[in-house]
Amino acid sequence: MSSYQELTARQRIPAIFDAGSFEEFLPPSERVASPHLAQLDAPVSFDDGVVVGRGQLEGRLVFGAAQEGGFMGGAVGEVHGAKLVGMLRRAIDENAHAVLLLLESGGVRLHEANAGLIAVSEVMRAMLDVRAAGIPVVAVVGGANGCFGGMGIAARCANAVIMSEEGRLAMSGPEVIETASGVEEFDSRDRALVWRTTGGKHRYLLGDCQVLVADESDAFRTAAIEAILEARGGEVRLTLDGLLAEQAMLARRLQDADGLAEPMEVWGKLGVPEPARVPMLEADAFLEMAGQYRATINNGAR
Amino acid sequence: MDWQLLATELFPGGHDVVENENFLSGTAQVDGQPVTVIGTTGHTPIGIEIALAQAQAILKTVQEHPGRPILILVDTQGQRLRHRDEMLGINSYMAHLGKCVDLARRQGHTVIGLVYDQALSGGFITSGLIASACYALPQSTIRVMGLPAMARITKVPEERLTELARDNPVFAPGPENYLRMGGLHGIWEGDLANQLVRALGEAGDEDRRMALGLARGGRLLAQPVAEAVRVGGHVRAA
Numbered sequence A: 001m002s003s004y005q006e007l008t009a010r011q012r013i014p015a016i017f018d019a020g021s022f023e024e025f026l027p028p029s030e031r032v033a034s035p036h037l038a039q040l041d042a043p044v045s046f047d048d049g050v051v052v053g054r055g056q057l058e059g060r061l062v063f064g065a066a067q068e069g070g071f072m073g074g075a076v077g078e079v080h081g082a083k084l085v086g087m088l089r090r091a092i093d094e095n096a097h098a099v100l101l102l103l104e105s106g107g108v109r110l111h112e113a114n115a116g117l118i119a120v121s122e123v124m125r126a127m128l129d130v131r132a133a134g135i136p137v138v139a140v141v142g143g144a145n146g147c148f149g150g151m152g153i154a155a156r157c158a159n160a161v162i163m164s165e166e167g168r169l170a171m172s173g174p175e176v177i178e179t180a181s182g183v184e185e186f187d188s189r190d191r192a193l194v195w196r197t198t199g200g201k202h203r204y205l206l207g208d209c210q211v212l213v214a215d216e217s218d219a220f221r222t223a224a225i226e227a228i229l230e231a232r233g234g235e236v237r238l239t240l241d242g243l244l245a246e247q248a249m250l251a252r253r254l255q256d257a258d259g260l261a262e263p264m265e266v267w268g269k270l271g272v273p274e275p276a277r278v279p280m281l282e283a284d285a286f287l288e289m290a291g292q293y294r295a296t297i298n299n300g301a302r
Numbered sequence B: 001m002d003w004q005l006l007a008t009e010l011f012p013g014g015h016d017v018v019e020n021e022n023f024l025s026g027t028a029q030v031d032g033q034p035v036t037v038i039g040t041t042g043h044t045p046i047g048i049e050i051a052l053a054q055a056q057a058i059l060k061t062v063q064e065h066p067g068r069p070i071l072i073l074v075d076t077q078g079q080r081l082r083h084r085d086e087m088l089g090i091n092s093y094m095a096h097l098g099k100c101v102d103l104a105r106r107q108g109h110t111v112i113g114l115v116y117d118q119a120l121s122g123g124f125i126t127s128g129l130i131a132s133a134c135y136a137l138p139q140s141t142i143r144v145m146g147l148p149a150m151a152r153i154t155k156v157p158e159e160r161l162t163e164l165a166r167d168n169p170v171f172a173p174g175p176e177n178y179l180r181m182g183g184l185h186g187i188w189e190g191d192l193a194n195q196l197v198r199a200l201g202e203a204g205d206e207d208r209r210m211a212l213g214l215a216r217g218g219r220l221l222a223q224p225v226a227e228a229v230r231v232g233g234h235v236r237a238a
Helices: A009-016 A078-093 A110-132 A149-155 A174-181 A191-198 A200-206 A217-233 A240-256 A263-270 A275-280 A283-290 B003-010 B048-064 B083-087 B090-106 B147-154 B158-167 B175-180 B192-202 B209-215 B222-231
Strands: A023-025 A050-057 A060-067 A098-103 A137-141 A160-164 A211-213 B018-020 B023-030 B033-040 B070-074 B111-115 B118-120 B133-136 B141-143
Touching: A009 A050, A009 A060, A009 A098, A009 A217, A023 A078, A050 A078, A050 A217, A060 A078, A078 A098, A078 A110, A078 B222, A098 A110, A098 A149, A098 A217, A110 A137, A110 A149, A110 B090, A110 B141, A110 B147, A110 B175, A110 B209, A110 B222, A137 A149, A137 A217, A149 B090, A160 A200, A160 A217, A174 A191, A174 B083, A191 A200, A191 A263, A191 A275, A191 B083, A200 A211, A200 A263, A200 A275, A200 A283, A211 A217, A211 A283, A240 A263, A240 B048, A240 B090, A263 A275, B003 B023, B003 B070, B003 B192, B023 B048, B023 B070, B023 B192, B033 B048, B048 B070, B048 B090, B070 B090, B090 B111, B111 B192, B133 B175, B133 B192, B141 B175, B147 B158, B209 B222
Parallel strands: A060 A098, A098 A137, A137 A160, A160 A211, B033 B070, B070 B111, B111 B133, B118 B141
Antiparallel strands: A023 A050, A050 A060, B018 B023, B023 B033
């Protein structure tokens, strides 16, 4: 059993896709790097921190990307974003079975500030174009750098989000909040609080993550195959009914959490017995317990 | 710019837009046709409540007024930087807002974004930046982050960033830079009401921002890279 979290982007691709099936678009040998980093004396990477291409998943044509957390935290610059957009558009051209995004990113790459911001919004629109074409998009969040900023938003534009307990999904990182609003607002060194606030178990209980798996490559692969199957069995596109249900889920969450400041209180409000024990539970035991309490888009307005 | 003054200039045909805790909503008459107006004011941070309120107003328009255009007035200092917002999944609230805009667009509602004062990063990415087209007033500011904070995180000296921000569209906060990079379709000067009518008439379905950025010389690699990936001119087996 290999840890998914510890793999690089280039190791994750063959661990998730069928062996030997992945074909990379615009590989590093093409030497396409960021045009903005040199002026800041920052190093470049010939893949600009993302692998994009197409491969097979159980024999089906699946397009995909893997962000490299080891290069600028997986942050999105002009080239990085354009590679994602090009891959997403091609997935539509070639009528892919699905798109699988292995996300690990701090969001907009600040070294390319304005270009990065526009790029992330283009990625979101391209993801929704893919869904509008009836092709499901599945996001995987299990890297050490988590999935933050604009990419934290983009993840939630997918049909499903798969996480490990160790994965983190949010918008502003704890350090950013601590810097802006003080340590009493969010102590970024309190690792247990950071995980309770942004980690996979919390996101699963809230309904922002649809599948939680142990930190094993095989588990992610199996979950991805199942999530694609499930998405294709339902409505892949955005619909008014689907968004009204999401509106209800998010409104109920606000209502339920009124006056609550600590994730464990939120879990308690959902009905989870002994919330303090949740961080200690192994993945299987957690899933067994969480199934009956977690919010979902289907029970959001219950 | 004061939103009421803006509304007077934008909607000579009248409007009933009201403000409620920095959230703007209502209907305006534009060229004789009703337009849904939503937005924010007072540079307010976009927290989970205001994101959800904007989403609700868009869904209501889709439900009750099929095809009615939507104008999003943007003035925000960015996403709210609070533990509670993160705990409750502000990224999901932002994504929900973006998806509602996307749904509206695909169901035939032209959605126009207008940055009339400040736009910052997370408060902008799922409103103006996901609309059919986005415009700005000349005196507005659009940025990802203030230069001091950016210097701290990138470890690039602030003086260097300040210097770059003068002539480099990637760092400078003005709307002209977003125009050059294709992030904005245009900057409105003069008769705002006319500009709005024209924008509603011109908006298309496709995301053409990379092509605009290339044509305007502000973002030279995005379009060629996306195209190379798409047509596979440079593909090899990994």
